[in-house]
Amino acid sequence: MRTLLKAVRCLACGHEMAPDPDIASCPECGGGWMDAVYDLAALPADWPALVKTRPATLWRYRELLPFPADFHIFTLGEGWTPLTRAVGLERELQHDSIWIKDERQQPTGSFKDRQATFAVSALYDQGIAEVVMASTGNAAAAYAAYTVRAGIKLWVFLSSSVPVEKMRELALYGIEVIKVSGTYDQAKQVAADFAARHNLALERGAKAIPCKESMKTIAFEIVEQLGWRAPDWYLQAVSGGIGPLGVLKGFTELYAAGIIDRIPKIGVVQTAGCSPMVQAWEQNLDAAMPVQPDSLITVLATGAPGMAYKILKRAADQYGGAMVSVSDGEAFRAMRWVARTEGISMEPAASVAFAGLEKLLARGYIQAGECVVVNCSGHTFTAEKHALEDRYLLHLKTPSSPATGAIPKEGLAAALERLDEQITSLVVIDDNPHDSRLIRRLLQSYKNYRVFQAYNGMDGLALVQQRQPDLVLLDLTLPEMDGFSILAELKTDERTQDIPVVVISAKSLTLQEEAYLQRYTDSVWQKGSFSTRELARHVTGILGAQPDELARLLDQAPLKEHEKLVKSFGVGDYKHILVIEDNVWEARLMGRLFESQPRFAVTEVYSANDAWAAIKKNPPALVVLDLVLPDITGLEFLEDLQSQPAGADLLILVVTGKELTIAEKKFLSAQVDSVWPKSTLNRAALLTYVEDLLLE
Ligand SMILES: Cc1ncc(COP(=O)(O)O)c(C=O)c1O
Ligand SMILES: [Zn+2]
Incomplete structure (x- = not known):
């Protein structure tokens, strides 16, 4: 089972490169949209029969996927979801052949798991340990699950319109979740700048080969499930368009290989509140103008689809197809209606496709007897409030210009600096809640650090191992496990041995203990014998905080005025x-x-x-x-x-x-x-x- 990938082609200028799915930009024109090209002539004539003998996962199409045979796959059993005949919808809509591709049945509940298994395995293959992405929610959930398995750290930037339930779902995986006040397209910009600033890999979405290629497997599965036959239509709720782009490419390859006799028409359905593609299509334009999303269905919030529209438009011109928008209300109605007629409940983003089905039939785009497959793209699960610890979410406030909605450069730099402060985290291990709180407040009145607290030794150790903080503040006398034992554990574990530890304790120390602490900790502070301001300055110093104007003023002001000062500087989110x-x-x-x-x-x-x-x-x-x-x-x-x-x-x-x-x-x-x-x-x-x- 070797891949037939033979080249990578730049979509902008057509330049062909070596068959490496990780190529990010074209050396000829600098373009970033890549396409994988396969040697379809080399596909075995009995490929459909061959595929049938393989395990029922999306990996059974390996010849037409871009990875080498020895490629390591991180899997949760994704793909090969049911294609169910929608008998109830057929009856109600009086149309003969409607099928539902049930992508709710993916590991994290949406079709984005296809993309995540491909993209995360590719990141691992490239030796990438940390990755940044922007998402409207579901792609992030999928990436969260797969990055956990691959041991890759994930930073997700979400627009503030994403419902808090979705944010909690993400936080459950222990990834970094950053809410950006602004639109999804702005969150994308902030994520890109953050990645550049910290020299981290950025998830490139539809531009990158693994993402688009993963969505081809939807087309392959549909064709195989229909008995190696093409449907007439594929309908999907569309945001950025990775799904339909990949599906279209899949159908095109099967057609070129002579396996199906036509290329199905793609039905792009968008929410009216964010429908740049539909607006352009209705005016027969070749490019989509960006829009400001205004819809309750925040999962479909790509306002600037870029190249994706051009490709889909070209396909619609060539093979037929249509783009329609539906209101939020129509989508919610479809959600109730499909649940009641088919026993299939889904999230609003998926129901947009079904409202679109109704519209395309009513307007006569879909004709009698045509076989229609609708992607039921997701039904993600939501975590309840009490399932999570405090402060799982970071909030980045971007000052966008009221006139254009754009983020000014200097404003973004300042916002990212504040984020750096917030992603600096500390763990305070102290069994006295009063002391612990005092330390937290003191430090947070200097900088908006994330402070996690533990009140006994075992919890404290676990918290440090999980959070990997930038600094630990440690009390020595603790229930369950004392400070010395914690220190020994931390210093013998390579994941935690470099984390600086500051000891704050009321215990009187033997000479031996003093020597031990001197060797393994940054400093030791005797409770009751130091100025809190001195401690704060020391700790912020270790964490690399620059002494700024605020710090200078804080130094001069009495403690009771600190809070007011900090607020007057607009630090943190109050x-x-x-x-x-x-x-x-x-x-x-x-x-x-x-x-x-x-x-x-x-x-x-x-x-x-x-x-x-x-x-x-x-x-x-x-x-x-x-x-x-x-x-x-x-x-x-x-x-x-x-x-x-x-x-x-x-x-x-x-x-x-x-x-x-x-x-x-x-x-x-x-x-x-x-x-x-x-x-x-x-x-x-x-x-x-x-x-x-x-x-x-
Ligand atoms: C459930 C669901 N449906 C549809 C979409 C739109 O997907 P695409 O990226 O293909 O436009 C998404 C995107 O996140 C989604 O989560
Ligand atoms: Zn090029």
Whole structure:
């Protein structure tokens, strides 16, 4: 089973290169879109029969895949998904031959697993240990699973519109997830700059050979499952277009090899809110103009499809085909309708293709008797909030220009610098939660580091092994496993031996212990005998923080003013909390409680009227509401909030001294996140709850 790959061709200028699937750019024109070329004449005449004898995975088509025979594959059993006849849809749409390619049944729940197994195996083959990608969610989930298996570190940049459930799904794999405030196309730009800045490999998507070649296997499987026969149509929900590009290439090769008698028509379906291809196609243009996505279906958010459109347009001109858009509402309706008629539930992005099927039939593009295959491209799984630890997500705020939406160069550089700060992580191992918290706050008031905390030795060791932090702050007397044993473990494991350890302990040390620590740690600090500022300066120094203007000011200011200073420099991402409480003294008390968390900024107001003004000026991340107010009752205020766009989506927490009736409790449970009676209020618990709620 050897590959028949014979050359790599540049799509821009046609220049042919050696048959190496990893070639990234053309030496003739600098173009980055590559195509794999195969020696189809050498394909054995009995290839279909030969393929049939092989295991039921997508790897059974090895002759027409770009990898050598000894290539190491990372697999989770992807491919060879069912092709199911959609009897219910056929009946309802009164069309004779509709098939569903059920890509939900892939290891991570979407057809992107095909791409991930190819691309990740290729990265491993090239000896790449770390890779950066931008994604709208599903490709990232697929890459996360396969990079874990291959031992490759993955950095994923997502646009902020990706639902938090999808982000958690990714974080579950322990990869680095960075949310970029901006569009998907901006997240792509930031990912590319981040990769360049850190000299890391960047996932190239549709331009790269492994990605597109992987999607060919959908075409091969469909043809084989139909009895080595071509369908008339292949329909798919399209974002960047890797799927249809690969599928088209697969059909084209089978046609050229004489295995099928025609090249099927491709039906490209996009959400109306992000449909650059459809818009161009409707105007018969050869290139698609970029659009700003405005759709709830965030998985399909490629606003600038580039070359992918040109290729699909050319194919549509040559072999027939069509491009249509459907509204979000039409997609959601199709989602319910297919679940109810076929017993197949899917995510909204996949249902876009089914709404498109309806439209293409209604408009007469698909004609009676034509065999249609629809890709049911995904149904990804979502992780619940409590499944994850704190701070799994990094947030990169890009200052985009309001006029053009573009990110100015200097703004991007500053944002990436702040990200560098955030990806610097520390593990604090201290069994005293008070000390641990103090250390965390102190360091975070200097720089927005990621600080992970463990309260006993075993957890601490595991955390260091998992997180591979830039520094460990270690207490010596710990339950389960003491600091010395942890140190011994860390220093004898090659993955952790170079991580600097700073010891902070109240233990009095023997001379022997002192000598040991001197040898294996960076420094030892006796609890109660050092200035916290000195420690912070030392630690930030080890981590390579530049002494900047802020640090200089921090040095001169008393500790209680640090927080204000840090905020005034706009460092980190703060959560704004609005406290609405008619009793000024209690409002301040509540304000102080939240301000003890360095990432919270608090505004206190004493009436509903002022609350409205504050919400309109700066929408808070959380409203903490007392039900007794001077102007209107808290319940009336809640009703008002619900009826106004600025108020309807606010996260609200009620803290009240009022005795509630059953009806009031019922009303509140539908309107607010939680209710905290003042009589039994545990302030520490409230703070922790709000930290969990707001800080990810
Ligand atoms: C479920 C699902 N359907 C469709 C698409 C669009 O894929 P393509 O990259 O082929 O445009 C994606 C892309 O992530 C997806 O996850
Ligand atoms: Zn070229």
